[in-house]
Amino acid sequence: MGTKAVCLMTACALLAWYIHASFSDFEQPWKMFLIHSLTKTSMFVATAFEKMNIVGFWEFYDILLQGQMTAPISNENITVIDTTVNDILVRYYVPKKKSQELKKALIYFHGGGISLGNIALIHYDTFARWTADRLDAVFIAPDYRKIPEHHHPTQWNDAYEFLKFFLQPETLAKYGIDPTRIGILGDSTGAGMATALIQQLMGDPEIPIKPKIQILIYPALQMVDTDLPSYRENEYGIMLNKDLAIRIIRDFLTSDESLKQDLKANQHIPIEYKHLLKFVNWSTLLPERFKKGHVYTNRIYGSSDIIEKFPGIIDPKINPLLANDSTLSLLPLTYILTCQHDLLRDDGVMYVSRLRRNGVQVFHEHVEKGFHGAFLSIIWPYNLDISLRLIDNLIIWLNENL
Known part of the structure; x- marks a missing residue:
């Protein structure tokens, strides 16, 4: 056997060992290795290009995603319409099935770190088509302006203005929607946005129609504590590290580089605001199985002027875990998906605890072999069996509850 053949066999054996050792907690470990490698490579290139002043970090990803955008093409089952509301893209998926009954509706806020893409991305578009067809429901996906050009509260304002427009009797009548059967959902940062929007609109007299359910897919719910057990365990995690x-978080709030180090060290909350930490105190809000020997340590507080410079750090509109109990008690039936290997896992689990303590009925699906992005890994080469199961589970739940 030649030297080259021996080297090739050795390299293959080492790669197989590495994949088994590093990805044994996931289904389809070879596919997970591919996803992790592509994600790490793109992040490395984006960072390098930014440092060389070739192209900005988020701009690099925008270029990559251009080839994954879809046109609003209708088919035999679904009519797809692109329009704008307040100069913001909104895509409607309307089933063609004839029915004497008014239709259910889902309003979807996509993820992507408040920075990437829109509903036209192929994985969002595919999910929307599947869901609209299988539920016989109108699926509505409004966009919002992105970071780094637009900081908070631009995105929240865009989304809330759309809800104020859409959740009116005359608008729902136009699409044949039953006002008592509307759900609001989102994934990742989109789920965080959906959470805060629902908290606001449930008590808003200007919006007469309220959602029947909320669906939060691995939601981003706070930036007050960046040292949760899930942050520690997934510091170098799949898809989201x-x-x-x-x-x-930094780009969402500001272009000021100084905030990044404070966030990384978890030293961005001044002592004057320590009373807010009870809302994200994982030592009391996480079930024992999620603590796994982690120790809750006393915080090192930030400088007194940090909130004056960056008030979004404690704004419930982007920290819905900071909402008070009276706000939470008004919320509708809730579906929350969390994944074990996800930096945002503990955000969702803590919200489950707080909602249940305030009398809200919650269906919590926790996926031991899941990771951030698992729900919508449905397009080659990122397509995974776990994603199809999770979407099936959600659609079954929606059929029973919406």
Whole structure:
């Protein structure tokens, strides 16, 4: 046997060992290795290009995603319509099935770190088509302006203005929607946005129609504590690691580089606001199986002027875990998906605890072999069996509850 053949066999054996050792907690470990490698490579290139002033970090991803955009093409089952509301793209998926009854509706806020893409991305578009067809429901997906050009509260304002427009009797009548059978959902940062929007609109007299249910797919619910057990365990996680999460938070709030280090060190809450930490105190809000020997340590507080410079750090509109109990008690039936190997896992689990303590009925699906992005890994080469199961589970739940 030649030297080259021996080297090739050795390399293959080492690769197989690495994949088994590193990805044994996931289904389809070879596919997970591919996903992790592509994600890490793109992040490395984006960072390098930014440092060389070739192209900005988020701009690089925008270029990559251009080839994954879809046109609003209707088919035999679904009519797809692109329109704008307040100069923001909204895509409607309307089933063609004839029915004497008014239709259910889902309003979907997509994820992507408040920075990437829109509903036209192929995985969002595919999910929307499947869901609209199988539920015989109108699926509505409004966009919002993105970071780094637009900071908070631009995105929240865009989304809330759309809800104020859409959740009116005359608008629902136009699409044949039953006002008593509307759900609001989102994934990742979109789920965080949906959470805060629902908290606001449930008590807003200007919006007469309220959602029947909310669906939160691995939601991003706070930036007050960046040292949760899930942050520690998934610091170098699949799809979403701590560096990327900190960057998203920083860019969401400001262009000021100084905030990044404070967030990384978890030293961005001044002592004057320590009373808010009870809302994200994982030592009391996480079930024992999620603590796994982690120790809750006393915080090192930030400088007194940090909130004056960056008030979004404690704004419930982007920290819905900071909402008070009276707000939470008004919320509708809730579906929350969390994944074990996800930086945002503990955000969702803590919200489950807080909602249940306030009398809200919650269906919590926790996926031990799941990771951030698992729900919509449905397009080659990112397509995974776990994603199809999770979507099936959600559609079954929606059929029973919406």
